Amino acid sequence: MLDTPDRNQKALARLEEVFGRRIQRGQAIREQHGHTTSWIATQPPDAVFAPETVEEVQRVVTICGEDRMPLIPFGAGTSLEAQLNAPMGGLSLDMSGMNRILQVHASDLDAVVQPGVTRKQLSEYVRSDGLFFPIDPGADATLGGMCSTRASGTNAVRYGTMKQNVLATQVVLPDGRLIRTGSRARKSSAGYDLTSLLVGSEGTLGVITELTVRLHGLPERIVSGTCSFPTLDAAVQVVIQAIQFGLPVARIELMDPLCMRAVNAYSGLGLAEKPSLFVEFHGSEASVSEQVEAFSALCEEQGADPFRHAERPEDRSSLWQARHDIYFAFSELRRGVKGLPTDVCVPISRLAECIIETNADMERSGLLAPCIGHVGDGNFHLMVLVDPEDSEEMARCHAAVDRLNERAIAMDGTCTGEHGIGQGKRRFMEQEHGSAVALMREVKQAVDPGGIMNPGKIF
């Protein structure tokens, strides 16, 4: 039997017979397709191919399956845990060209799209129907990629994650079979929920060639605002109460004083450098007024500074631009370093405790790590600002991040709320899931016995 590199070369030769120069072997394009925004070193694939049709995907998958060459589906390249690396070489399947919006069903609030469609492209397209696609992970990722990592972001507290917003998929399985999972019905009890099995499977079970996603009506009125608190705990208490009172807040983001310092330095907003909440309310005229009033009252009870809110689109934009620019802003805190992002999620009752313990640990470890959180879900990120050339600092960083992941898991949480496992968090799978990991492996083995789909990820 041939070893992996030889098998890959054999498969590539066969692919070239079929697709000619569309099988791209140039170093630049290979490096670009292994590269992600991850802190993990690039492992480029042997080649890149950008299919244009479902039939081409089936053909490629069949050839790769026969020769057991790894296949790594690629969207916009914005994943954070090295989901796109090719540790065993293989073919990067760049889906970004399959980017047509196939159907919009305005009455049903859904759209059928190819996997290369980006979230902004879809929202732009359906705006004239009074609709939008709510999942916003920051980057303008492709919907196929977002489906694969079970992405979410700032709006998830109100609109859910990709888990709640993917109704159906079309998938090429590792043996080349084309299947559809789910339907456009809003709910179904007809057999196993294969759609949910695929959402979050990080390309390890097949290649998504189409997906049906939910759309939502553009809110009649939007108000955004910020509020600063004497302590982190006070801010989290407001979040818990808002959720418990059923306040349908659309976004509720926590920023710690370090974050606020970075935001001020980068965006010049002149905000208080205290624990702060950035919030947004969606709804009718009256409902938004009521939400703002109720939220202001909760903040006041916790000794917050007055709630500053904005309604003009330009003012709202500048606020959320500052929030989204945060990853650039961090460079204001320490020049010339890289940010290593964390992504734990815990039950909200443990959130303040988790953040406070983690901040203390980072300080003890001599690490600068501003904290920003999708706190309505109990999900928060640190950006550990480190010098990748300083191996001692990197070791301290990894040790502290490991402790953070363990802390979150011990609190009945997860090591990843939205970034996925990729290569970066594989060693926490057993800790988080115990013997359920064995069941995941059995499912993987049943669906992909040759192990060609994105090997070395999740497991």
Added chain:
Amino acid sequence: MLDTPDRNQKALARLEEVFGRRIQRGQAIREQHGHTTSWIATQPPDAVFAPETVEEVQRVVTICGEDRMPLIPFGAGTSLEAQLNAPMGGLSLDMSGMNRILQVHASDLDAVVQPGVTRKQLSEYVRSDGLFFPIDPGADATLGGMCSTRASGTNAVRYGTMKQNVLATQVVLPDGRLIRTGSRARKSSAGYDLTSLLVGSEGTLGVITELTVRLHGLPERIVSGTCSFPTLDAAVQVVIQAIQFGLPVARIELMDPLCMRAVNAYSGLGLAEKPSLFVEFHGSEASVSEQVEAFSALCEEQGADPFRHAERPEDRSSLWQARHDIYFAFSELRRGVKGLPTDVCVPISRLAECIIETNADMERSGLLAPCIGHVGDGNFHLMVLVDPEDSEEMARCHAAVDRLNERAIAMDGTCTGEHGIGQGKRRFMEQEHGSAVALMREVKQAVDPGGIMNPGKIF
């Protein structure tokens, strides 16, 4: 190798060595555990066992696995598609005694329960915390059973189905292994979503021994009401518009004129015998007022009679009692017959068309079939009123129901929105899912290679 009945007897003998007379073989209890509210004939198991601990479940499953005796998890016995029948004999595992509420986390809006806890029991228990469990399939089913069939009901349009409301499970796999899926974190991207795989698997993948469900805050204010329309289409248009405008309606149920006749005859409410919507709004003072106003305006535009609403708990109760009593009320339409329930779900834009075509088909087929729907989700039920002794009528009934299921599937819908496949709808699996059924079978084979878990269901 022993054949099935012999294997079952061998396993039962081993089980009796361990559990003695707790392995119940009496005919009455066996019949009761095969019996469901289904129209399908009872196929009783060989014996019934009510485990009291997780360890007992593991022990039973291990013995059954070794001798390949079928195991059928049993909750409250309210499933509608013969999910509890024992076509190959075996052991009914009555989980209703494992009915402790283990933890309530009010701040996190979740509860950890044993599978025998019923939905009313849980809502009662958490009421003093200002919380409730929203999934309401009508019957006071167990949460384990509701998880297994991916149940929903009248509140799903606002609060989701069991899919959205089960955060985590503890499950005994067919080989006796105990695993946990999910966590109490609100979201996670850590590997395959095994929880969603188990929700809706109808006992075919393992025995649920614990589940973590979401709770919701009791609304500050509730208003219920009814409104009658000149045509079915007008009523459905109001539903579409309400959903599209983002009106957060908590319940929106369609009843056709036949239903209204039955309701009046049974509950004496004196309502118009026209296509009608039963609705409920949850929220704050102002938000509910606004919802009522917006909904009334939508109804008026469609030429409806004035929207009658009620706020006093006793008035609201009598309205929803009438809705829930509908299955008894149907006997007012035709005495001495049985009702055969259907359960399709279609994209809401196809709903009016699907109901109208179906009503015409039922009429042509000489069948009396009142229609009631969870129309916010596109899910509706007919109750075909038939004489089970009249084989010619039953044949007409089955043919018309088959056409209904095919019609819904052709509209990109599903043959079951919330009842599940059980034995009754297996032959629609291929039609609905095509080659994805093969993938479901592969997953089943990987998890339960001996085929002991609830055989003859779904597939």
